[in-house]
Amino acid sequence: MPIARLDHTAVYASxxxxxxxxxxxxLGLRxxxxxxPFLPVDLGNGVTLDYYEKRDEPIQSQHYAFLVAEEEFDxxxxxxxxxxxxxxxxxxHTEPGRVNGLFGGRGAYFADPDGHNMEIMTRPYVRP
Known part of the structure; x- marks a missing residue:
């Protein structure tokens, strides 16, 4: 087992x-x-996004990227x-209605109800 693995993260929501x-x-999940105080979305890989309600403060936009199966992307x-x-x-968000072809896969970005920048991609980023 690796030394560290992400288990869950809180996602602030109004x-x-x-x-x-x-x-x-x-994403086709439940x-x-x-x-x-959390409402979890299980990503199926041992990680959950735990939605936490913050009504009295503005929600600061975060970025969440999801590696998805090619056959699920469409x-x-x-x-x-x-x-x-x-x-x-x-x-x-300057190229509406288009997907990218980064790293030999496909990807797209969209905003959730609180403005978090969500990304779906079929290939992981290639890092040096």
Missing amino acids: DRHLSAEFLAAI VGAPFG GMIERLKAVGVTYYADPA
Whole structure:
């Protein structure tokens, strides 16, 4: 086992149910049972995103990238279209309705209900 492995991370949301259900629907996952103040989305690899509601403070946008199976990618794009969410080929959201071809795969970016910059990609980034 590696020395460290991400187990979970908190995702701040103005409405934890809305945000968790949104991401789960796009990725084809399910929202788990509440755990204290958290509402988990199990990513299926031993990692959960634990949605935590913050209503009294502005939500600072974060970036979350998901490595997805090539055969699942088109379905995710279709689900984004079905709910009227624009996807982009780039993280700055300047290329609407397009996907990228980075590292021999496909990828797209989209905003969740609180403005977090979500990314789906079919190939991991190549690092030096």
